[in-house]
Amino acid sequence: MAAIGAMPEIGGFRQKSRRSFVTLILTVLTSSQSILIVWSKRAGKYEYSVTTANFLVEALKCALSLVTLLRIWRKDGVTDDNRLSTTWDEVKVYPIPAALYLVKNLLQYYIFAYVDAPGYQILKNLNIISTGILYQIILKRKLTEIQWAAFILLCAGCTTAQLNPSSDHVLQAPLQGWVMAIVMALLSGFAGVYTEAIIKKRPSRNINVQNFWLYVFGMIFNAFAIMTQDFDAVMNDGFFHGYSLITVLMILNHALSGIAVSMVMKYADNIVKVYSTSVAMLLTAVVSVFLFGFHLSLAFFLGSIVVSVAIYLHSTSKARR
Amino acid sequence: MAAIGAMPEIGGFRQKSRRSFVTLILTVLTSSQSILIVWSKRAGKYEYSVTTANFLVEALKCALSLVTLLRIWRKDGVTDDNRLSTTWDEVKVYPIPAALYLVKNLLQYYIFAYVDAPGYQILKNLNIISTGILYQIILKRKLTEIQWAAFILLCAGCTTAQLNPSSDHVLQAPLQGWVMAIVMALLSGFAGVYTEAIIKKRPSRNINVQNFWLYVFGMIFNAFAIMTQDFDAVMNDGFFHGYSLITVLMILNHALSGIAVSMVMKYADNIVKVYSTSVAMLLTAVVSVFLFGFHLSLAFFLGSIVVSVAIYLHSTSKARR
Numbered sequence: 001m002a003a004i005g006a007m008p009e010i011g012g013f014r015q016k017s018r019r020s021f022v023t024l025i026l027t028v029l030t031s032s033q034s035i036l037i038v039w040s041k042r043a044g045k046y047e048y049s050v051t052t053a054n055f056l057v058e059a060l061k062c063a064l065s066l067v068t069l070l071r072i073w074r075k076d077g078v079t080d081d082n083r084l085s086t087t088w089d090e091v092k093v094y095p096i097p098a099a100l101y102l103v104k105n106l107l108q109y110y111i112f113a114y115v116d117a118p119g120y121q122i123l124k125n126l127n128i129i130s131t132g133i134l135y136q137i138i139l140k141r142k143l144t145e146i147q148w149a150a151f152i153l154l155c156a157g158c159t160t161a162q163l164n165p166s167s168d169h170v171l172q173a174p175l176q177g178w179v180m181a182i183v184m185a186l187l188s189g190f191a192g193v194y195t196e197a198i199i200k201k202r203p204s205r206n207i208n209v210q211n212f213w214l215y216v217f218g219m220i221f222n223a224f225a226i227m228t229q230d231f232d233a234v235m236n237d238g239f240f241h242g243y244s245l246i247t248v249l250m251i252l253n254h255a256l257s258g259i260a261v262s263m264v265m266k267y268a269d270n271i272v273k274v275y276s277t278s279v280a281m282l283l284t285a286v287v288s289v290f291l292f293g294f295h296l297s298l299a300f301f302l303g304s305i306v307v308s309v310a311i312y313l314h315s316t317s318k319a320r321r
Numbered sequence: 322m323a324a325i326g327a328m329p330e331i332g333g334f335r336q337k338s339r340r341s342f343v344t345l346i347l348t349v350l351t352s353s354q355s356i357l358i359v360w361s362k363r364a365g366k367y368e369y370s371v372t373t374a375n376f377l378v379e380a381l382k383c384a385l386s387l388v389t390l391l392r393i394w395r396k397d398g399v400t401d402d403n404r405l406s407t408t409w410d411e412v413k414v415y416p417i418p419a420a421l422y423l424v425k426n427l428l429q430y431y432i433f434a435y436v437d438a439p440g441y442q443i444l445k446n447l448n449i450i451s452t453g454i455l456y457q458i459i460l461k462r463k464l465t466e467i468q469w470a471a472f473i474l475l476c477a478g479c480t481t482a483q484l485n486p487s488s489d490h491v492l493q494a495p496l497q498g499w500v501m502a503i504v505m506a507l508l509s510g511f512a513g514v515y516t517e518a519i520i521k522k523r524p525s526r527n528i529n530v531q532n533f534w535l536y537v538f539g540m541i542f543n544a545f546a547i548m549t550q551d552f553d554a555v556m557n558d559g560f561f562h563g564y565s566l567i568t569v570l571m572i573l574n575h576a577l578s579g580i581a582v583s584m585v586m587k588y589a590d591n592i593v594k595v596y597s598t599s600v601a602m603l604l605t606a607v608v609s610v611f612l613f614g615f616h617l618s619l620a621f622f623l624g625s626i627v628v629s630v631a632i633y634l635h636s637t638s639k640a641r642r
Contacts, residue, residue, distance in 0.1 A: 122619070145637070146467075149630050153474065156626045159619075165486050168619050298443070298480075298489050299620065305477045306627055309470050313634075316466070 015267070022263040023276050029257035030280035035287060036253055040246040047242035049230040051222060053251055058218035060255040065212040072206065082206040090205075091213055093198050098217040100191035102225060107184050114177030119170035121162055123181035128155040128274050130182075130189030135270050138193045139200075143271070146317040151271070153310035158278050161285070161303025192273065196265040207266045211259065275314065278307060336588070343584040344597050350578035351601035356608060357574055361567040368563030370551040372543060374572055379539035381576040386533040393527065403527040412534055414519050419538040421512035423546060428505050435498030440491035442483055444502035449476040449595050451503075451510030456591050459514045460521075464592070467638040472592070474631035479599050482606070482624025513594065517586040528587045532580065596635065599628055 072082055111120060132151045136143060143151065199210050226234060233241065264273045282304050288294040393403055432441060453472045457464060464472065520531050547555060554562065585594045603625050609615040 146634070149634060153627060153630055156623045156630075160481050160623045160627075163484070163620055163623075171619055298492055299484055302477045302481045302484075306474060306481075309474055309477075313467070313470060 019268045019272070022260055022267055023272055026257060026260040026264050026273065026276045027280045027283065029253060029260055030277050031283040031287065033250070033253050033257055034281070034284040035291065036246060036250045038284075038288060038292060040244075040250060048240075048244075048247050049226070049233050049242070051226040051230045052234060052239050053247060053254075055219060055222040055226055056251050057254040057258060058215050058222050060251065061258050062212060062215040062219060064255065064259060065208045065215060068208045069206070069212065072208065081204050082209060084209055084212065086209075086213060090202070093194075094213045095217040095221070097191040097195045097198070097214065098221040100187050100194070101218075102221045104184050104187040104191070105225065107180060107187070111177060111180045111184065114180065115173045116166070116169060118164060118166050119173055119177075120181075122159055122167055122170045123173075123178075124185075125155050125159045125162075126181055126185035127188050128158065128278070130185040131192055131270050131274050134186070134189045134193045135196075138190075138197055139269075141269075144317050146313055147271075150310040150313035150317065151274075153306050153313070154275065154278055157303045157306030157310055158281060159303070160306060161282060161300045163297070163299040163303070192265075192270050195262075196270050199262065199265050207262060210266075211262050214262070215258075271314075275311060279311070282307060340589045340593070343581055343588055344593055347578060347581040347585050347594065347597045348601045348604065350574060350581050351598050352604040352608065354571070354574050354578055355602070355605040356612065357567060357571045359609060359613060361565075361571060369561075369565075369568050370547070370554050370563070372547040372551045373555060373560050374568060374575075376540060376543040376547055377572050378575040378579060379536050379543050381572065382579050383533060383536040383540060385576065385580060386529045386536060389529045390527070390533065393529065402525050403530060405530055405533065407530075407534060411523070414515075415534045416538040416542070418512040418516045418519070418535065419542040421508050421515070422539075423542045425505050425508040425512070426546070428501060428508070432498060432501045432505065435501065436494045437487070437490060439485060439487050440494055440498075441502075443480055443488055443491045444494075444499075445506075446476050446480045446483075447502055447506035448509050449479065449599070451506040452513055452591050452595050455507070455510045455514045456517075459511075459518055460590075462590075465638050467634055468592075471631040471634035471638065472595075474627050474634070475596065475599055478624045478627030478631055479602060480624070481627060482603060482621045484618070484620040484624070513586075513591050516583075517591050520583065520586045528583060531587075532583050535583070536579075592635075596632060600632070603628060 069082065069084065076082065115123060128151065132143060132148065135141065195214065198214075199207065202210075261273060264276065282300075285294065285296065285300060289296060390403065390405065397403065436444060449472065453464060453469065456462065516535065519535075520528065523531070582594060585597065603621075606615065606617065606621060610617060
């Protein structure tokens with residue numbers, strides 16, 4: 001991935017193939033992410049504190065960006081586009097996505113007072129719609145009518161694929177649960193779209209520098225989260241209490257897919273990101289059949305068909321632009 | 322409806338509004354049909370023999386066509402287009418749809434050895450796909466790629482809307498069950514498309530004459546069904562045994578919606594018919610909430626969204642032709 005960030009832009013084909021490549025990487029990493037989560041739960045080892053793992057993910061991403069930058073500096077020398085030093089004007093917006101994610105993660109603790117876990121999985125699909133709306137408003141780029149139809153289908157298809165006998169409970173969720181879910185969808189959509197806006201505002205700026213600053217603030221905000229949520233656990237049992245091989249693999253995977261998300265934001269957009277993670281969700285389910293002996297439901301098949309048609313519609317509509 | 326059949330063709334607008342009108346009527350009649358069925362089951366009165374009711378439906382449609390024709394003859398006189406007498410060349414294809422429906426209805430008795438009733442409801446949605454395929458092959462009219470995408474969505478959406486906790490059983494249905502379901506879908510799709518081909522082959526021929534001949538053969542084939550399936554019941558308990566007010570209303574409704582189907586075939590096509598009956602299915606569920614206190618599932622909402630997008634895609638795609 002590091003090499004891709006440094007690849008010079010030669011014509012539309014390279015741009016397009018780079019775009020496809022980072023999207024593919026994101027899809028694979030996201031689906032293996034979910035598989036690792038299932039695996040870690042199955043192994044019964046989910047005893048580490050999530051905030052320390054999140055902090056390490058940010059730190060690892062930061063380190064990877066720096067390593068890549070060192071290689072670029074050695075090869076191309078330090079230029080205006082790849083130097084690490086920054087201006088107040090450039091850096092002032094970087095804490096915003098990290099802050100938004102922090103607020104969203106804090107809200108996550110409270111929503112379970114109103115909605116059960118499968119219901120929350122269902123409501124998370126509202127992210128798709130909020131991303132589409134905020135993408136239009138903030139990035140001022142228009143989705144065509146067909147692309148909107150495709151996006152609504154993507155949301156309906158993903159939700160259908162995740163249906164299970166207890167999903168209907170979500171319809172009985174109290175108003176507070178729905179309001180919180182919508183607020184969280186807006187926060188997460190806003191954070192994603194805002195990150196894209198930051199990255200795309202300076203197209204010639206090296207993505208690894210942009211990532212570095214994003215992740216520095218990610219580390220700061222996650223350190224804050226450790227202190228507010230897991231201070232006692234870390235003090236008593238140590239920072240790495242409960243870590244296992246799977247935990248390490250999950251942190252590695254999260255870091256790589258975080259970088260892949262940034263790449264998709266730079267070379268594609270949030271819409272592509274949403275499609276990519278949706279396909280990853282479906283892939284995860286299929287792979288889980290082989291790995292864990294899960295069963296695929298009829299709802300999963302129907303949802304997959306709807307998602308496939310959504311992808312087809314989105315891609316033909318783009319071709320006609 | 323009779324008046325519509327006799328309405329002279331004045332420009333595209335009248336044609337389009339007639340098309341919309343017959344489609345609307347079909348939708349309303351189809352959904353009230355299902356509501357009557359639920360009502361009759363609730364009332365616990367489903368004791369009449371279905372074959373006699375089917376025969377009466379054909380007879381009533383035949384009578385209604387004749388009454389309309391009498392009014393047309395009185396107004397416009399007997400012409401080549403509205404005379405009842407026919408040629409061997411015209412009439413020889415009319416028994417085919419009736420024969421296909423008979424075979425399909427006979428198969429229906431056997432499929433339940435392999436598939437349960439909710440599973441059969443799910444498999445019936447294969448009709449949508451078979452109609453689309455046979456529409457292209459037999460009527461040689463091309464659906465655009467977007468229209469095909471919409472049609473696949475219509476099928477997936479209708480199935481999703483009908484999902485219930487026991488729907489997954491259908492995935493475990495034996496191969497014979499699936500083969501029979503596919504054969505039945507092809508028979509029913511073929512019967513529908515073939516009827517359209519017959520009606521559209523002579524565009525200037527009065528629809529009531531075409532209906533009259535279709536229904537005459539419907540009567541003949543249903544008489545055959547009475548004799549093979551309900552001969553003893555009719556002989557012992559009489560033709561009208563078990564009839565109630567609801568039965569009479571159902572026969573009336575079936576007759577009117579049968580005529581509406583013919584009108585849709587004449588002035589629109591099988592694709593419109595499929596959309597119309599799908600919307601009717603959704604309408605029925607919504608109305609049942611108010612009439613019978615049914616609950617709508619999350620799957621129903623998701624399916625309805627997908628069907629709505631399908632309708633939108635189909636209509637915009639048509640507008641661009």
